[in-house]
Amino acid sequence: MAGILDRFKETVEEVKETVSGKKVKVGIIGTGWIAEAHVVNYLKCEDVEIVAAADLIPGKADKFCKANGLSGIRLYPDHKSMIDAEDLDAVSVCTYNKTHAECTIYALEHGVNVLLEKPMCVTLEEAVAICKAEKASGKILSIGFQPRFDPNMKMLKKIVQSGELGQIYYIQTGGGRRRGIPTPYGTSFIEEKTAGLGALGDIGCYSLDMVLNAIGYPKPLTVTGYTSAFFGKDPAYFTDHPEYADVFSVDDFAAAFVRLEGGVILDFRISWAMNLDTPGDTIILGTKGGLRVPSTECWNGSIGGPLKIYKTVAGEEIEYEVPEKEDNVDNFYKKIRLFIDAVKEGGKPPVPSSQIIYNQAIIDGIAKSAALGREITLDIPEI
Numbered sequence: 001m002a003g004i005l006d007r008f009k010e011t012v013e014e015v016k017e018t019v020s021g022k023k024v025k026v027g028i029i030g031t032g033w034i035a036e037a038h039v040v041n042y043l044k045c046e047d048v049e050i051v052a053a054a055d056l057i058p059g060k061a062d063k064f065c066k067a068n069g070l071s072g073i074r075l076y077p078d079h080k081s082m083i084d085a086e087d088l089d090a091v092s093v094c095t096y097n098k099t100h101a102e103c104t105i106y107a108l109e110h111g112v113n114v115l116l117e118k119p120m121c122v123t124l125e126e127a128v129a130i131c132k133a134e135k136a137s138g139k140i141l142s143i144g145f146q147p148r149f150d151p152n153m154k155m156l157k158k159i160v161q162s163g164e165l166g167q168i169y170y171i172q173t174g175g176g177r178r179r180g181i182p183t184p185y186g187t188s189f190i191e192e193k194t195a196g197l198g199a200l201g202d203i204g205c206y207s208l209d210m211v212l213n214a215i216g217y218p219k220p221l222t223v224t225g226y227t228s229a230f231f232g233k234d235p236a237y238f239t240d241h242p243e244y245a246d247v248f249s250v251d252d253f254a255a256a257f258v259r260l261e262g263g264v265i266l267d268f269r270i271s272w273a274m275n276l277d278t279p280g281d282t283i284i285l286g287t288k289g290g291l292r293v294p295s296t297e298c299w300n301g302s303i304g305g306p307l308k309i310y311k312t313v314a315g316e317e318i319e320y321e322v323p324e325k326e327d328n329v330d331n332f333y334k335k336i337r338l339f340i341d342a343v344k345e346g347g348k349p350p351v352p353s354s355q356i357i358y359n360q361a362i363i364d365g366i367a368k369s370a371a372l373g374r375e376i377t378l379d380i381p382e383i
């Protein structure tokens with residue numbers, strides 16, 4: 001597409017060291033809820049061998065390996081002891097958000113490629129440190145945004161990049177759940193000491209990735225943010241565990257107004273809990289057309305129905321649905337497979353930190369602006 005979006009296209013492709021001619025030796029850091037999806041999909045890759053797993057909680061990694069049919073796996077009490085003792089090609093960082101940065105940086109500094117779960121981390125400062133470690137290491141770092149690999153998500157990007165909508169100037173995005181604070185396995189998502197961020201980081205990162213990826217990840221400039229926690233701090237919310245309200249120390253709702261380079265405005269809201277089904281669809285407004293992306297009730301980054309395009313054709317205002325695309329390959333498998341391919345072949349990580357640092361900058365900006373009660377200017381260093 002000519003014009004505004006061209007300036008945001010990535011042009012530099014770093015050459016990475018590759019793993020070839022042997023199985024890729026993988027270690028799992030953090031054996032909680034999401035680690036299972038990593039293991040299940042690594043096991044589908046014949047060129048991968050899971051050799052080690054680590055978790056801070058005594059006995060958890062052992063239980064996890066037994067439950068997932070992993071035998072002969074060496075177990076460790078933390079990421080450092082595993083990385084120090086093993087000759088790993090790659091790790092999956094499946095820890096809660098607060099330890100994403102330290103695990104990722106330690107792995108990269110020890111020459112290990114990293115598949116890092118979303119959100120990238122908690123603060124912009126951590127994201128910068130991760131990017132610096134990646135650059136110094138020459139290793140692959142990919143961030144776990146599997147919704148990107150959905151064919152409808154790819155179509156969304158294709159439509160925007162094609163120029164069909166003209167110059168993009170306004171985006172409304174976000175999503176949310178009426179009642180959906182994630183506590184299936186305890187409190188690691190709702191305590192500041194483990195999660196760092198609430199809905200803002202957990203599912204806000206998906207909304208941001210959906211639209212920023214579509215428009216080519218322009219640099220965010222300023223943010224006015226708001227966060228609240230009216231539901232999480234209410235013992236009546238957690239009917240089975242009213243005590244969770246005592247430890248709830250993150251946001252359950254966030255909203256923001258973000259200015260992006262190139263004159264694009266981003267209007268954002270995200271919710272784990274609210275008195276509404278959805279805070280609205282994602283809309284992308286361009287000078288030649290508009291696009292509606294239906295929301296889902298359980299917002300997790302997926303698209304809730306056919307994309308709808310609004311245009312003026314032959315002087316008539318028309319709208320049409322883009323036929324939904326299906327494929328039989330699980331997005332999570334694609335995330336794992338593409339990471340392994342990048343590790344083996346070098347080249348570009350499937351979800352590069354050079355983009356996701358902007359996602360993290362917005363999230364961090366929203367949290368900081370909300371705490372200050374005013375707009376802030378983002379200062380994102382070149383890495």
Ligand SMILES: NC(=O)c1ccc[n+]([C@@H]2O[C@H](COP(=O)([O-])OP(=O)(O)OC[C@H]3O[C@@H](n4cnc5c(N)ncnc54)[C@H](O)[C@@H]3O)[C@@H](O)[C@H]2O)c1
Nearest residue numbers: 030032033034054055056078079095096097099117118188
């Ligand atoms: N991509 C997705 O679809 C998806 C879905 C759910 C969760 N996630 C992300 O995955 C991450 C983990 O989520 P979860 O639900 O599995 O959390 P969890 O709390 O169930 O598990 C995290 C585990 O990491 C361990 N851990 C923390 N720091 C460690 C360290 N330094 N060394 C070893 N182990 C360590 C903890 O002890 C815990 O067992 C979160 O960042 C979350 O946002 C992604």
